[in-house]
Amino acid sequence: MADVLTPEQRRKCMSRIRSRNTRPEIIIRKFLFAHGFRFRINVKRLPGTPDIVLRKYKTVIFVNGCFWHGHEGCRYFRLPKSNVDFWKNKIERNKERDLQERIKLRDMGWHVIQFWECQLKPSVRNENLNGLLCTLNHLFLENFAVYRTVPYGKAGKDLNLIAAETEVEYKKNKPLKNQNN
Numbered sequence: 001m002a003d004v005l006t007p008e009q010r011r012k013c014m015s016r017i018r019s020r021n022t023r024p025e026i027i028i029r030k031f032l033f034a035h036g037f038r039f040r041i042n043v044k045r046l047p048g049t050p051d052i053v054l055r056k057y058k059t060v061i062f063v064n065g066c067f068w069h070g071h072e073g074c075r076y077f078r079l080p081k082s083n084v085d086f087w088k089n090k091i092e093r094n095k096e097r098d099l100q101e102r103i104k105l106r107d108m109g110w111h112v113i114q115f116w117e118c119q120l121k122p123s124v125r126n127e128n129l130n131g132l133l134c135t136l137n138h139l140f141l142e143n144f145a146v147y148r149t150v151p152y153g154k155a156g157k158d159l160n161l162i163a164a165e166t167e168v169e170y171k172k173n174k175p176l177k178n179q180n181n
């Protein structure tokens with residue numbers, strides 16, 4: 001189907017897809033920063049130019065508009081009434097590209113979190129942002145925590161439980177009260 005927009009209108013229209021510093025992105029950035037996370041934004045050398053990159057967590061976050069990225073089952077995703085085929089194709093292509101970028105990132109060892117615009121509506125925002133915190137903490141503990149905090153009493157003599165500590169470090173850190181046991 002022919003494009004009904006002039007090239008100029010089309011260009012403006014398309015440029016919005018990749019627009020940066022959108023309000024949803026800023027909400028997440030402020031939230032993460034306030035909780036002590038440090039990150040880089042719009043990292044061009046990674047596939048898909050992730051909106052937020054948390055290197056320490058080996059995690060990237062995409063903040064997606066529900067329309068442009070075709071959020072399935074979302075009430076904010078409605079195809080325009082005219083040019084339905086055009087929009088359908090366009091959004092399918094966006095979704096396919098999103099998928100390929102995610103696959104590339106995962107192959108590179110990144111965790112990919114996709115945040116939808118609708119998840120930041122005021123009524124659900126806190127819940128979803130707190131969910132994001134949990135996810136990040138979980139990822140960190142699962143994959144990157146060098147010193148696992150195992151209560152010494154429970155660890156006993158099983159040094160394997162202190163995942164990455166050498167025996168010397170383990171003894172040095174051992175609380176005094178346990179040394180006479």
Ligand SMILES: [Zn+2]
Nearest residue numbers: 066071074118
């Ligand atoms: Zn949505």
